[in-house]
Amino acid sequence: MTQMTSRAKQAEATKNRIYQCGCDLIRKHGFDQITVEQISKAAGVSVGTYYYYFESKFDLFSEIYKKGDEYFLSHVANSLTATEPLEKIIAFFDKYADFNRLNGLDMVKKLYTSDNKMFITKGRAMQGILSEIIEQGQRDNKITTNLPSQEITNILFIAARGVVYEWCLYDGSIDLNQAMKKTITLMIYGLVPG
Known part of the structure; x- marks a missing residue:
């Protein structure tokens, strides 16, 4: 079994943080009321980083x-x-x-x-x-x-x-x-x- 590198672990943690923050915002405000900018800010990442992991807001929803x-x-x-x-x-x-x-x-x-x-x-x-x-x-x-x-x-x-x-x-x-x-x-x- 291949072990994840520290970089891969960090990438997975970042994606999961974005996902969790997005879910928290959906719970509070609903999907249509939130933006990628809000999710990125809550996750402590740039909008560009968000788009590195998810193609769109809908992509997060699909996740x-x-x-x-x-x-x-x-x-x-x-x-x-x-x-x-x-x-x-x-x-x-x-x-x-x-x-x-x-x-x-x-x-x-x-x-x-x-x-x-x-x-x-x-x-x-x-x-x-x-x-x-x-x-x-x-x-x-x-x-x-x-x-x-x-x-x-x-x-x-x-x-x-x-x-x-x-x-x-x-x-x-x-x-x-x-x-x-x-x-x-x-x-x-x-x-x-x-």
């Missing part, structure tokens, strides 16, 4: 979703211990609820807007993981084949985003994991063939 996909690939994909596909789907969305809570209510409120098209970006790892679970369930005749796995994935994410949005509306006063489990459980039992 939030990239980190979400990385989280699902590294922490969720291989940690789902349920053997039945329907139980695995419930466990997947429990992790989705956990991930939203980890991001914090203020950040999630800023992300859940109709202007945010990252939720519907095709080819994201998070959706791929769920599609694989559904495809396995379809092969095992545990999940209906009346709809393609990608369409089922989209429908389940629509429901999950609705639960997270409700959590935001109630300022985090509902139990997100419990509400997610109830909603997803009700939905997936409509997927059982027969």
